[in-house]
Amino acid sequence: xxxxxxxxxxxxxxxxxxxxxxxxxxxxxxxxxxxxxxxxxxxxxxxxxxxxxxxxxxxxxxxxxxxxxxxxxxxxxxxxxxxxxxxxxxxxxxxxxxxxxxxxxxxxxxxxxxxxxxxxxxxxxxxxxxxxxxxxxxxxxxxxxxxxxxxxxxxxxxxxxxxxxxxxxxxxxxxxxxxxxxxxxxxxxxxxxxxxxxxxxxxxxxxxxxxxxxxxxxxxxxxxxxxxxxxxxxxxxxxxxxxxxxxxxxxxxxxxxxxxxxxxxxxxxxxxxxxxxxxxxxxxxxxxxxxxxxxxxxxxxxxxxxxxxxxxxxxxxxxxxxxxxxxxxxxxxxxxxxxxxxxxxxxxxxxxxxxxxxxxxxxxxxxxxxxxxxxxxxxxxxxxxxxxxxxxx
Numbered sequence: 001x002x003x004x005x006x007x008x009x010x011x012x013x014x015x016x017x018x019x020x021x022x023x024x025x026x027x028x029x030x031x032x033x034x035x036x037x038x039x040x041x042x043x044x045x046x047x048x049x050x051x052x053x054x055x056x057x058x059x060x061x062x063x064x065x066x067x068x069x070x071x072x073x074x075x076x077x078x079x080x081x082x083x084x085x086x087x088x089x090x091x092x093x094x095x096x097x098x099x100x101x102x103x104x105x106x107x108x109x110x111x112x113x114x115x116x117x118x119x120x121x122x123x124x125x126x127x128x129x130x131x132x133x134x135x136x137x138x139x140x141x142x143x144x145x146x147x148x149x150x151x152x153x154x155x156x157x158x159x160x161x162x163x164x165x166x167x168x169x170x171x172x173x174x175x176x177x178x179x180x181x182x183x184x185x186x187x188x189x190x191x192x193x194x195x196x197x198x199x200x201x202x203x204x205x206x207x208x209x210x211x212x213x214x215x216x217x218x219x220x221x222x223x224x225x226x227x228x229x230x231x232x233x234x235x236x237x238x239x240x241x242x243x244x245x246x247x248x249x250x251x252x253x254x255x256x257x258x259x260x261x262x263x264x265x266x267x268x269x270x271x272x273x274x275x276x277x278x279x280x281x282x283x284x285x286x287x288x289x290x291x292x293x294x295x296x297x298x299x300x301x302x303x304x305x306x307x308x309x310x311x312x313x314x315x316x317x318x319x320x321x322x323x324x325x326x327x328x329x330x331x332x333x334x335x336x337x338x339x340x341x342x343x344x345x346x347x348x349x350x351x352x353x354x355x356x357x358x359x360x361x362x363x364x365x366x367x368x369x370x371x372x373x374x375x376x377x378x379x380x381x382x383x384x385x386x387x388x389x390x391x392x393x
Contacts, residue, residue, distance in 0.1 A: 015383060016332040018194035021270065021374040022259070029258035036254075041221075044254035048261050052204055055171075055264060058181040060206050061213035064257065065220060068167045068190035068203035069096040070250035073103050075163045075186040075205060076135060078215040081106050085134040088160075090120040091339045091352075092360040093139045097165050098340055101137075109133070110341060110350065112357045117141065117294050118308070121359070122150040129154070135161040140169035140179060142336070143196070143303030144296060148174050148182055161185045167203075168305040170196055171267060176299040180206045191256075194373075196270055196305050197263035199256035223247030273374045274304035277381060281307055281370065284385040288392045289315040291366075306336055307372040310363060315392055319366050322391060329387050334369040 033044055045064055053062040065071045081087060083105035089097050091110040098108040111124035120138045136155055138146040148164075155162045164179065166172070167190035172179045180187045186209075191202035207213050218225070223245030252260075263270075282292055289312035296302045311319055323333050339360045341352035354361040371384055 013330045014332060015330055015371055015376075015380055017334050017369055017371045017373075019373045019375050020193050020198045021266075022198075023262070023266075025262040025265075026259045029262050030255055033254050033258040038254045040253050041251040042254045044261065045252050045257040048252075048257035048264070049204070051261060051264055055267070056178055056180050056206065058178075058208075060181065060208050061210065063205040063207075063213060063216050063220065064252035064260075065203045065205060065250045066252050066256075067201055067250075068165070068188050068192070069100060070220075070248070071188035071203040071205045072096065072137070072163065072165060073100040074216045074219055074248070074250060075188060075207075075212075076100055076104055076106075077219060078212045079135060079161045079163070079185065081134055081161075084132060086130060086132040087135045087137060088120075088125055088128050088133060089137045089340075090139050090141075090360070091341045091357045092118055092141065092337055092363065093165070093340065094167075094337055095340060095343065095346075097137055097139055098346060106134070107132075108346075108350070110346070110352060110357065112359045113141070113363070114147075115359045115363075117144055117146075118360075118363060119144065119146040120151065122147055122154060125151060126154055129158055129160070133158065133160055135163060137163050137165050139165040139167070140172060142293065142308050143168045143172055143305035144294060145169060145172050145174035145179055145300060148184070152183055163188065166190075167192070167195065169303050171271060171301075172303040173296075173299065173301040185209060186212060191260060191263075196274065196303050197260070197267050199252070199260040199263070202252050202256045202260065218245060219247040220250045221247060222249065270374045271303065274372065275302075277372050277376060278302070278304045278307055280378075280381060281372070281385070285309070285388060288388060290392070304372060307370045308336055308367055309370060310366040311368075312366075317391055319368055323368055325391050326384075326387055329383075331384055331387055332371060335364070335367060336369050337364075339364050 049062045081104050085106040086109045087101045088109045092113045101108040109128050111128045114121045118141045162184035164184045164187040166179050166187050169179045170189050187206040189204045191199040225242040225244045291310040340346040
């Protein structure tokens with residue numbers, strides 16, 4: 001999911017809202033991959049899939065792809081979504097969540113979000129279900145899991161498939177269980193540059209259903225019936241293959257996977273740092289006219305992919321003015337997201353209006369994302385905190 005800072009990231013003193021954390025280990029792994037001769041999908045990709053599965057610690061299939069968008073598309077295609085079907089998605093998300101539904105000729109049905117978590121509202125989902133609803137795509141907004149028990153209960157009661165958009169949510173726990181090991185049909189993670197771990201571009205599909213996994217693997221690489229990796233590494237002639245479906249070109253490269261293997265080894269340290277930064281923000285910004293992000297309860301956890309605040313009505317600056325003032329101080333921010341009901345394509349194609357989504361609309365008017373990333377120093381964060389106090393206290 002693409003996100004861009006609001007100011008010129010080339011300015012020497014500029015503090016962006018997100019940066020990847022790439023170390024010498026990732027650089028060495030890429031060099032080793034280049035020297036090996038395997039630069040497309042090969043042994044490093046298989047290893048990355050295996051190590052991701054081991055991290056989840058569950059009996060699941062893990063299938064790497066070149067983006068989370070590709071993963072969502074493959075997941076819905078494998079579930080048989082097509083023309084005449086409806087798929088419920090939140091309006092407060094990146095366009096990829098909805099656009100993959102259109103790829104298949106189906107219709108996205110937009111639903112509002114919870115006023116506290118900004119995750120998909122189970123009540124809004126219930127109101128959106130019709131006789132044509134075939135699937136539901138909850139987005140774990142900012143890194144906090146949706147209320148999955150309620151959503152899964154609704155889905156099971158109506159015979160609806162569930163594909164989790166977990167682009168923000170690695171590693172997030174919902175009631176003690178890692179996202180990716182819950183009882184949905186498919187989960188899709190993102191490894192885009194600003195995510196909690198990165199492969200540059202990339203994603204991972206997770207499912208317990210072997211038939212879904214088989215279909216996803218087939219369609220990931222041109223609908224070819226024999227695994228390309230096996231064909232190329234076999235010591236015996238393996239030139240023959242059959243195209244059995246009109247598939248896609250969604251495979252992840254070994255170069256990207258080499259980065260992913262090293263990033264995965266650091267993910268617990270990355271999470272620890274993100275949690276620490278989020279807690280410092282929580283304490284330092286508590287007295288300002290802001291609604292701070294919700295905190296996970298019990299044995300649930302937050303990945304802290306994003307730190308999203310909402311301005312209170314009594315704040316002396318508007319959201320847009322605050323963004324501009326922070327930019328003048330060399331501090332980048334973003335907005336997650338401009339709701340899809342405001343985007344011209346979705347607004348016009350689906351006849352959407354802000355009045356249909358009061359929570360997402362009100363939240364959009366007041367929200368901004370502050371910098372939070374593992375390379376961010378305490379001094380960097382103090383700079384953001386000081387600017388927020390200067391502008392809002």
